[in-house]
Amino acid sequence: MTSYDALLLLSFGGPEGPEDVIPFLENVTRGRNIPRDRLEEVGEHYHLFGGVSPINQQCRDLKAAIEADFAAHGVDLPVYWGNRNWTPYLADTVRQMKADGVRRAAAFVTSAYSGYSTNDQYLDDIARAREEVSDAPEIDKLPVYCDRPGFIEPFVDATKDALSRLPEGARLVFTAHSVPLSQPNRDLYAEELETAARTVAQKAAPRTPWDLVYQSRSGPPAQPWLEPQITDHLEKLHGDGDRAVAVVPIGFVSDHMEVKFDLDVEAAERAADLGIAFARAATPGTDPRFAALPRHLLADTK
Ligand SMILES: CC1=C(CCC(=O)O)c2cc3nc(cc4[nH]c(cc5[nH]c(cc1n2)c(C)c5CCC(=O)O)c(CCC(=O)O)c4C)C(CCC(=O)O)=C3C
Numbered sequence: 001m002t003s004y005d006a007l008l009l010l011s012f013g014g015p016e017g018p019e020d021v022i023p024f025l026e027n028v029t030r031g032r033n034i035p036r037d038r039l040e041e042v043g044e045h046y047h048l049f050g051g052v053s054p055i056n057q058q059c060r061d062l063k064a065a066i067e068a069d070f071a072a073h074g075v076d077l078p079v080y081w082g083n084r085n086w087t088p089y090l091a092d093t094v095r096q097m098k099a100d101g102v103r104r105a106a107a108f109v110t111s112a113y114s115g116y117s118t119n120d121q122y123l124d125d126i127a128r129a130r131e132e133v134s135d136a137p138e139i140d141k142l143p144v145y146c147d148r149p150g151f152i153e154p155f156v157d158a159t160k161d162a163l164s165r166l167p168e169g170a171r172l173v174f175t176a177h178s179v180p181l182s183q184p185n186r187d188l189y190a191e192e193l194e195t196a197a198r199t200v201a202q203k204a205a206p207r208t209p210w211d212l213v214y215q216s217r218s219g220p221p222a223q224p225w226l227e228p229q230i231t232d233h234l235e236k237l238h239g240d241g242d243r244a245v246a247v248v249p250i251g252f253v254s255d256h257m258e259v260k261f262d263l264d265v266e267a268a269e270r271a272a273d274l275g276i277a278f279a280r281a282a283t284p285g286t287d288p289r290f291a292a293l294p295r296h297l298l299a300d301t302k
């Protein structure tokens with residue numbers, strides 16, 4: 001079905017204990033002009049969870065789910081896992097792949113969209129890791145998958161579920177990670193998010209009004225980023241008389257820290273202060289339809 005001899009699961013990485021938090025944040029923000037205050041604040045988010053980001057376990061679980069999907073469908077490819085910002089570091093994974101005799105791998109990235117942070121930066125990671133390993137295997141990133149059923153359908157079900165936990169008349173608020181307006185491919189990222197949100201809204205609740213907003217901005221306050229921010233938007237909705245929102249993290253594939261803190265703690269608290277009923281939709285995580293996506297994307301390759 002494919003000329004690849006391995007699948008590489010490529011992700012962001014996160015700390016696995018309190019002593020990892022600062023070195024992890026330094027890795028993420030190296031050369032990126034993030035104020036020290038912001039770093040300390042984000043460090044506190046991780047410490048609230050014992051210094052452990054959920055993202056690494058989610059990657060282990062997703063890797064196991066992909067392996068199970070491959071096994072159930074007769075796809076005989078080993079699955080490797082590497083990260084940009086924490087162990088297992090991508091370069092170490094590439095070194096292991098080479099040692100195992102892998103020649104040509106396809107990379108499935110835990111980010112569904114085009115845009116710099118969501119696509120191009122992962123391509124840079126692959127190029128840099130390959131430079132560190134002599135005679136490294138070839139690695140092709142699989143295509144952006146924000147429009148694929150394996151990504152959309154789990155969100156449709158999760159959106160229906162979140163609405164079912166709320167009173168009548170709830171609004172839908174789709175949310176994604178903000179990026180600086182100066183970031184390359186920012187418009188493409190925002191357009192793809194808009195399309196994904198519209199598709200999920202139409203399938204899950206065609207008559208429910210929806211908005212697309214952003215979260216987790218960092219950078220210097222004077223630097224413009226994609227807006228509105230979710231917390232500001234909750235205030236606006238409150239002013240308009242809305243009293244229930246289902247929040248759908250359409251910009252993410254798992255319930256990692258940006259979901260567990262920025263939505264489940266920060267945005268939920270703001271909603272509670274405003275007297276807005278709040279339900280957060282699950283991300284695809286290890287949904288079998290999502291775990292089948294690497295196989296479907298591979299089937300389209302030569
Ligand atoms: C578009 C996008 C995604 C979605 C695509 C994808 O999933 O890849 C994403 C995901 C994530 N972002 C994450 C964590 C962080 N992102 C930061 C900083 C930044 N993110 C940015 C963008 C994005 N980020 C940007 C433009 C910055 C500014 C610095 C820079 O230009 O690079 C910082 C620094 C502190 C802060 O300022 O917040 C942290 C700690 C985690 C791990 C969560 C966990 O540990 O569970 C995940 C999955």
Ligand SMILES: [Fe+2]
Binds near residue numbers: 177
């Ligand atoms: Fe981020």
